Amino acid sequence: MLMQKRGQPVTLAAQLLSWCLVGLLMAAVFSFAFSQLKYGWNWAAIWEYRQKFINGWLVTVAISAAALLLSLLIGLLTALAQRSSVLPLRYLAVLYVEAVRGTPLLVQILIFFYVVASAFGLNNRYVAGALTLSLFAGAYLSEMIRAGIESIRGSQRESARAIGLTQLQTYRYVIYPQVVRQLIPPLTGQFASIIKDSSLLSIIAVGEFTLNAQEVNAFTYSTLESYLPLAVGYLLLTLPISLVSRILERRFHFAT
Amino acid sequence: MQLEFCGICKQFGARPVLRDISLKVPEFQSLAIVGPSGGGKTTLLRTIAGLEKPDSGRLRIGQDWLAFTEQALLAHRRSIGTVFQGYNLFPHLTALENVMLPLVKVHGVARGQARDTADALFKRFQLLAHAHQRPAELSGGQQQRVAIVRAIAIEPRFLIFDEPTSALDPEMTAEVLDCIAELRAEGRPLIIVTHNMGFAREVSDRCLFIAEGQILEEGRSAELFSAPQHPLMVNFLAKVLRY
Numbered sequence: 001m002l003m004q005k006r007g008q009p010v011t012l013a014a015q016l017l018s019w020c021l022v023g024l025l026m027a028a029v030f031s032f033a034f035s036q037l038k039y040g041w042n043w044a045a046i047w048e049y050r051q052k053f054i055n056g057w058l059v060t061v062a063i064s065a066a067a068l069l070l071s072l073l074i075g076l077l078t079a080l081a082q083r084s085s086v087l088p089l090r091y092l093a094v095l096y097v098e099a100v101r102g103t104p105l106l107v108q109i110l111i112f113f114y115v116v117a118s119a120f121g122l123n124n125r126y127v128a129g130a131l132t133l134s135l136f137a138g139a140y141l142s143e144m145i146r147a148g149i150e151s152i153r154g155s156q157r158e159s160a161r162a163i164g165l166t167q168l169q170t171y172r173y174v175i176y177p178q179v180v181r182q183l184i185p186p187l188t189g190q191f192a193s194i195i196k197d198s199s200l201l202s203i204i205a206v207g208e209f210t211l212n213a214q215e216v217n218a219f220t221y222s223t224l225e226s227y228l229p230l231a232v233g234y235l236l237l238t239l240p241i242s243l244v245s246r247i248l249e250r251r252f253h254f255a256t
Numbered sequence: 257m258q259l260e261f262c263g264i265c266k267q268f269g270a271r272p273v274l275r276d277i278s279l280k281v282p283e284f285q286s287l288a289i290v291g292p293s294g295g296g297k298t299t300l301l302r303t304i305a306g307l308e309k310p311d312s313g314r315l316r317i318g319q320d321w322l323a324f325t326e327q328a329l330l331a332h333r334r335s336i337g338t339v340f341q342g343y344n345l346f347p348h349l350t351a352l353e354n355v356m357l358p359l360v361k362v363h364g365v366a367r368g369q370a371r372d373t374a375d376a377l378f379k380r381f382q383l384l385a386h387a388h389q390r391p392a393e394l395s396g397g398q399q400q401r402v403a404i405v406r407a408i409a410i411e412p413r414f415l416i417f418d419e420p421t422s423a424l425d426p427e428m429t430a431e432v433l434d435c436i437a438e439l440r441a442e443g444r445p446l447i448i449v450t451h452n453m454g455f456a457r458e459v460s461d462r463c464l465f466i467a468e469g470q471i472l473e474e475g476r477s478a479e480l481f482s483a484p485q486h487p488l489m490v491n492f493l494a495k496v497l498r499y
Contacts, residue, residue, distance in 0.1 A: 155343040162307060163358040163406070164334030173357060178348045 045220040046229070056212030057233050063130050063208060064195045064237075070134035071194070072187075075141025082146050093142070100139035106200055108132055113204045129201040129208075137194050144186050148179035181252040188245035192238040199234075209233055257318055257414055257445040258283055259304070261471075264313030266299055273299045274310065275469035281462060286440050288460035288477060289449045292492055295467040298418055301449050305416045306332040318413070334362055337407025337415045342423035344403035345391040351402045352378070352387040355409050363410055370409075377405045381435060397428030401435055414445035422451060433459075453496055457481045465489045 002018055004010050081093035100108065109132050117128040152175050160170040202211035210230060217226035259281040266274040273296045281287065289297045302308040303315065306322070306329040315322045322332060345354045352374055359370035378384045381401050391399050400420055407415055417436065421429040433455050440446060440459050450456050456463065456477070463480045465473040465488075473486045484490045 153343065155340070156346060158307070159340065159344050159346070162305065162333060162338040162340070163410075164330060164362045165358070166330065169361060173361060174346055178346075181348060 046225040056209040060209040067133035071137035074138030078142040079145035129206040185249040260316035262314040284462040288456035291466040337412035341419040397431040417448040
């Protein structure tokens with residue numbers, strides 16, 4: 001009864017039972033691992049620093065939200081630039097996308113903060129951090145948006161022309177709604193990525209979630225008690241996003 | 257309606273597609289354009305539809321010479337109904353929304369009135385049950401019929417069909433051709449490019465045979481199909497009617 005036959009719906013009982021089995025298995029693995037650890041748990045010390053965790057978590061949410069909005073703008077502009085007939089503009093956008101997608105975020109954070117930002121007198125590490133994250137995510141979004149625009153068939157533009165829509169109306173009523181619908185699922189996934197990637201900003205001492213957990217660890221020498229809440233805190237953000245992404249994907253799905 | 261071509265030329269790159277087409281087509285209600293693939297019939301049709309600008313030459317539709325400015329072509333496209341061979345509909349809109357879009361956004365009809373117009377036409381073409389489905393949920397024949405409804409909903413001066421059934425299987429082809437025959441019986445002026453010679457003969461009162469970028473023969477369909485004069489047309493008909 002725990003098998004899904006091809007094309008058949010899964011019963012609620014089968015779902016629940018299967019999830020319980022998975023939960024049990026994970027519990028067994030981890031309780032075995034932790035029991036081997038012979039570790040003196042000290043949750044009391046961590047509890048003292050709960051406000052620090054909350055503050056760090058909020059900073060992560062704020063930086064990620066700012067980076068998402070900004071990366072969306074960067075992605076949109078560079079996607080249009082990649083399609084521009086002005087060659088230097090197009091090549092600049094292509095170079096940006098390829099350079100960012102081809103290098104690790106860690107390297108970008110270090111170079112942007114210690115070289116570019118300081119050269120231009122930008123000393124606020126929070127702003128610099130959010131900017132780096134936006135530039136990083138913007139390159140990926142740029143490719144998604146470009147692919148979205150290019151996936152609208154030429155025959156649809158032709159059809160729009162034949163019924164008498166203007167160029168602007170064609171973008172407004174034909175291309176734009178389809179690109180947005182296609183974009184929503186990957187966009188939610190990108191938001192989850194931004195949240196996780198923001199942890200790397202701890203290396204330039206941005207006081208986000210991970211940095212705060214590291215500090216608590218340094219104060220209390222309670223490594224696991226510091227990092228387990230960290231994992232839970234990130235899951236609290238990314239699991240709902242991934243759920244929403246699945247729902248949206250189903251809702252906006254239509255074959256073309 | 258009447259058509260007059262005057263020295264129309266069109267090249268794609270180095271390849272001439274229409275070579276100095278000049279002809280005055282006498283009064284007709286339904287005109288079929290036939291000929292071998294690559295002969296220029298679709299380009300000529302697209303020129304009549306205001307989708308293609310000729311490199312030179314003039315075109316008269318009814319009483320008016322068509323000005324080939326973007327402005328005039330847009331107004332022209334808005335006054336006629338065009339149905340292509342496939343993929344006419346927008347995939348993110350339901351059948352009803354597809355029909356309402358040009359009415360509301362291009363012709364400024366109030367939403368309620370546009371809906372009534374669309375509903376009445378859906379009812380007439382047995383599409384009412386599919387009004388709220390997206391194109392992907394419809395058969396090819398149903399999609400083409402929705403496209404036809406969209407084209408006639410705006411009360412066009414005339415209709416243009418560019419191989420409307422070439423992407424369909426025989427059963428669906430019949431369903432779409434019935435629909436076009438019905439529009440003709442209503443007295444709507446129409447111009448059709450088709451590979452279906454039997455249908456071209458039945459539905460049209462005049463016919464153009466186009467090959468090698470030129471109109472090689474023009475005449476009343478009944479006569480043209482039973483007694484073609486130009487050797488290329490004789491040859492063409494012999495080939496397509498062999499099976």
